[in-house]
Amino acid sequence: MRRHKHVSPSQTAAVWASVRAFAEETRAKKTKILWLTRTIMQVQHVAAETGAMPVYGRRVLCLHETVKLVDERRFSATCRAVRLSGRCPYWPGRPRALRAVTVSELRDVGRMTMTCPYEHQTASLSSHLALVATHRQLNSLGWLLARWRARREEVVLVLDEVQHILSRVLSMVKDAVSLTTLSRAAREAEKYGFPELSSKLRKAVEEYKKLAEPSAEEIEVEDLLPGITELLEAGQEIQETKIKQNLVPTSWVLTVADFKASLGGSRPILVREGESLRLEALADPAEELRKLLEGWRAVVMLSATLDASLIERLVGAEVTLLRAGWPFDEDALTARVVRGLTTKYEHRTDETIADVRTLISSIPEGVRALVFLPSHEFVQEVLKGVSRTDLLVEARGMRQEDLEKMLEGWKEGGVVVAPFGGRLAEGVDLPADLVLLVGVPFAPPSPRVSKLLQKLMSVFNEEDEAWLHGFVLPALFVAVQAAGRAVRGPEDRALVLLIDDRYRKLLRLLPR
Amino acid sequence: MIDLKANVELMPTLRRFFPHADVRKFQADLVNQLYNELVGGVRLVLIEAPTGLGKRCDVTSTSRPPRQPRSGPR
Numbered sequence: 264m265r266r267h268k269h270v271s272p273s274q275t276a277a278v279w280a281s282v283r284a285f286a287e288e289t290r291a292k293k294t295k296i297l298w299l300t301r302t303i304m305q306v307q308h309v310a311a312e313t314g315a316m317p318v319y320g321r322r323v324l325c326l327h328e329t330v331k332l333v334d335e336r337r338f339s340a341t342c343r344a345v346r347l348s349g350r351c352p353y354w355p356g357r358p359r360a361l362r363a364v365t366v367s368e369l370r371d372v373g374r375m376t377m378t379c380p381y382e383h384q385t386a387s388l389s390s391h392l393a394l395v396a397t398h399r400q401l402n403s404l405g406w407l408l409a410r411w412r413a414r415r416e417e418v419v420l421v422l423d424e425v426q427h428i429l430s431r432v433l434s435m436v437k438d439a440v441s442l443t444t445l446s447r448a449a450r451e452a453e454k455y456g457f458p459e460l461s462s463k464l465r466k467a468v469e470e471y472k473k474l475a476e477p478s479a480e481e482i483e484v485e486d487l488l489p490g491i492t493e494l495l496e497a498g499q500e501i502q503e504t505k506i507k508q509n510l511v512p513t514s515w516v517l518t519v520a521d522f523k524a525s526l527g528g529s530r531p532i533l534v535r536e537g538e539s540l541r542l543e544a545l546a547d548p549a550e551e552l553r554k555l556l557e558g559w560r561a562v563v564m565l566s567a568t569l570d571a572s573l574i575e576r577l578v579g580a581e582v583t584l585l586r587a588g589w590p591f592d593e594d595a596l597t598a599r600v601v602r603g604l605t606t607k608y609e610h611r612t613d614e615t616i617a618d619v620r621t622l623i624s625s626i627p628e629g630v631r632a633l634v635f636l637p638s639h640e641f642v643q644e645v646l647k648g649v650s651r652t653d654l655l656v657e658a659r660g661m662r663q664e665d666l667e668k669m670l671e672g673w674k675e676g677g678v679v680v681a682p683f684g685g686r687l688a689e690g691v692d693l694p695a696d697l698v699l700l701v702g703v704p705f706a707p708p709s710p711r712v713s714k715l716l717q718k719l720m721s722v723f724n725e726e727d728e729a730w731l732h733g734f735v736l737p738a739l740f741v742a743v744q745a746a747g748r749a750v751r752g753p754e755d756r757a758l759v760l761l762i763d764d765r766y767r768k769l770l771r772l773l774p775r
Numbered sequence: 776m777i778d779l780k781a782n783v784e785l786m787p788t789l790r791r792f793f794p795h796a797d798v799r800k801f802q803a804d805l806v807n808q809l810y811n812e813l814v815g816g817v818r819l820v821l822i823e824a825p826t827g828l829g830k831r832c833d834v835t836s837t838s839r840p841p842r843q844p845r846s847g848p849r
Contacts, residue, residue, distance in 0.1 A: 274805070274822065274824050276793060276794050276795055276802065277793070277801075277802040277803075277805040277806045277809070278805070278809060278822065279792070279793075279794060280789055280792040280793040280794070280806045280810075281789070281792075281805070281806050281807075281809035281810040281813065282809070282813065283792040284788070284789045284792045284806075284810050285810060285813040285814060287792070288814060312794055313794060314794075419813070425821075556819065559818070560818075561813055561817065561818050561819070561820065562818065562819050562820070563809065563813075563820045563822065564819070564820065564821045564822065565822045565824070566821070566822075566823060566824075567823065567824055569821060569823060571776075571821045571823075574819070574821070578819070580818065580819055581819065582819045582820070582821050583776075583777070583812055583817050583819065583820045583821070584776040584777065584820075584821050584823060585776075585777050585779055585805060585808055585809060585812070585820060585821070585822045585823070586776060586777065586778050586779060586822075586823045587779045587801040587805060587822070587823065587824045588778070588779065588781060588800075588801060590799065590800045590801060590824075
């Protein structure tokens with residue numbers, strides 16, 4: 264079975280040839296290429312195929328025993344504090360330009376030379392015409408360009424799997440903080456001599472827990488967090504104390520301060536996901552997209568599922584669409600709408616769950632089947648009544664390596680059950696004989712969806728258009744991406760069943 | 776929008792930048808068209824390579840008749 268390979272190497276080769284030739288043609292203008300894709304595995308594939316220099320994040324390459332264990336959000340601040348206090352044995356080291364492609368190669372060189380692999384990597388940047396990295400680099404583009412000695416107007420930006428970036432923009436999440444983090448910040452404030460701050464944080468947590476309605480996944484709430492100055496001053500003092508105590512200088516209070524800054528005076532959204540609760544600060548999608556796409560020599564976006572007119576309207580600039588046809592045989596993928604069932608929330612009954620159980624139970628043994636369901640909760644509910652022994656289930660929070668291990672035995676047949684939008688619904692190769700798309704993965708009603716639709720109303724000036732681009736198409740793209748896992752090469756054949764009455768009305772919107 | 780053609784010749788000047796010996800369906804036209812767009816000064820290009828869903832789509836039915844739609848918010 265082929266999994267986790269780069270989705271479409273043919274696309275990579277073709278786009279590379281064009282942008283590389285363009286860079287050559289405009290050499291006098293110092294044209295460079297920055298290629299951003301989704302996963303580290305894809306970075307390695309693109310680097311191997313094109314010869315572009317791979318760039319990995321500092322955390323991925325970190326060799327420091329304790330700092331490398333710090334979570335992503337607090338990693339940069341922690342690493343910086345440890346470096347500047349002279350407590351990282353690998354920094355500054357003796358960085359030198361080198362040719363290393365994989366993460367393990369860079370880490371090996373770092374260990375041998377007692378030098379941070381990230382510093383080795385950045386020492387090599389300026390001599391390269393093309394870089395390839397993950398989408399995460401979008402958070403630190405200014406820094407990357409400075410070290411690369413490049414300016415936006417000199418760079419052709421290639422965004423692979425750009426549907427991820429657009430869906431992040433449309434989710435409008437600028438920043439998030441869990442109630443667990445707020446509680447930790449309260450305990451930290453208490454421990455380091457800030458009882459008043461601690462009390463305010465505890466009260467905020469209690470209030471938010473009361474506000475979280477079991478029936479709603481999201482509600483808009485008041486900002487009950489302490490002031491930004493109070494949080495920042497306490498957080499910095501806590502960080503300095505921890506350095507003196509020879510502790511990892513992370514501060515939960517500083518994390519809350521960051522979130523407070525992201526709110527910028529707006530009200531947060533309280534989100535419930537399973538048992539956990541978090542606050543989110545929302546961003547303006549048009550502003551976020553414009554910030555990302557403006558100023559480059561050119562931007563080339565690659566995707567199987569993307570709404571070009573939405574990008575045009577949000578950015579206010581023309582997008583040229585190049586559309587490739589189906590590269591495999593006509594009968595490689597057949598799709599059928601199955602009527603008589605819907606997972607629409609207000610129509611969901613025990614009968615719906617029973618119908619889906621019957622569907623899963625009736626898949627013949629030995630068939631490689633992918634079943635996508637509306638949510639993790641739906642998956643759990645359905646599987647309570649299914650007794651197959653060949654079920655492979657993507658659980659909430661499952662790590663990539665656990666998924667890969669789980670799928671090792673799938674080659675011989677079996678039923679993979681996963682939620683739409685999960686790890687198995689996108690970016691992986693899962694050649695299958697049968698795909699069941701149960702339900703249309705529409706976003707449930709929420710303050711976030713309302714805000715997005717309001718925003719799109721102001722962009723499109725038409726309610727139907729706002730609804731189509733902000734609600735209908737994103738759901739269909741999630742479904743199409745899930746179905747697309749099954750046919751990944753010229754030999755693959757799959758039947759896709761679109762199981763929901765609502766698909767009938769949406770057929771005209773599906774890719775041909 | 777430009778619909779790419781499945782089988783066209785790769786422009787000879789671009790051949791040396793293509794990293795493989797064989798050129799597959801749609802690749803050559805993609806290379807040529809994208810290069811022309813970039814040289815022509817286009818700033819934003821979206822390349823759509825479909826997963827193919829809906830290519831041969833028809834409607835079938837389960838044994839149970841469809842439920843009656845109810846009024847209310849979507």
